[in-house]
Amino acid sequence: MTYAPAAPAPALQGVPEPTAARLRRPRWRDPRLVTGVVVVALSVALGSWVVSAASRTVPVYVADGALTPGEPVTSASVRVADVRLGAGTARYLPADEALPADLVALRVVDDGELVPLTALGADAGVRSVAVPVATGLSDRIRPGAVVDLWFVPSPPAAAGEVDRPEPRTLAEQVVVEQVETAEGAIVVQGQVTLHVLVPADALPAVLTALSDTGTVAVVPVAGDVR
Known part of the structure; x- marks a missing residue:
């Protein structure tokens, strides 16, 4: 018994046959391609600028x-x-x-x-004054240190005198400009001359004390870590 091949189904009237989609090559006029190129260029330029700015001195x-x-x-x-x-x-x-x-x-x-x-x-309002110090100094006394200046009067000449003047403050929060030691002297033991920066309003008191009978003591300010 023989069979004849089935006849193809008739095409539907009015329905187009499907066609295979083709990939279209992007063109320079494609907005998406232009946008991508611009984004890449900006990223490269920004990265170069960041690296250059970070290394600039x-x-x-x-x-x-x-x-x-x-x-x-x-x-x-x-x-x-x-x-x-x-x-x-x-x-x-x-x-x-x-x-x-x-x-x-x-x-x-x-x-x-x-x-x-x-x-x-232009003007700090201070004057440099040389202060001789005969006693031992703290190792914290160095250029840039902040100190207070005190005047210590000499003891009374007469043994019977008991009213000895009290030490008094000459200037507070002054800065040591220079520490000058005698040749071969040790700062904490030998003769030392400090150059301190005294405010103009405290200058008369300091100069008077330097010419008076007594000594000028240099006291480091507590908490100063310079």
Whole structure:
């Protein structure tokens, strides 16, 4: 018994035959392609800028030794250092231009510290005074230390006198500018001359005490860690 092949089903009237979808090559005028290229370019540019900004250095001045109030700030008292500061650069003394004339320190700037603009000015209102000290000094007495100056009167000449003047304060919170020792002297034992920065209003009392019969004692301020 033989079978004849089935006849194909008749096509439906009005229904289009399906066609295979073809991948179209993107064109430069395609908005999606243009947007992707722009995003990639911006990302590369931004990354390059960040790396370049992070590695960029600027020259600023650094204290070459402790700067004390009233001390002139010159090329001999500072040195140049290249640092990465970013937005904080404007807070420090730039080294890409000449130092202003008559520039002085208004507060202590420690050795090796970046010199902030807020620590500089034209007049600190203090005067340097040499104070000889014959007694032992604390090892905390060094340039930049904050001390009080006291006057200790000499004992009465007559043995029967009992009314001995009490020590009195000459100046408070003054800064040690320089510690000058005699040749071969040890700071804590030998003769020492301190150069201290005395405010102008306390200057008469300090100078009077230096010429009086007695001694000037230098007392470190508690809590000062300079």
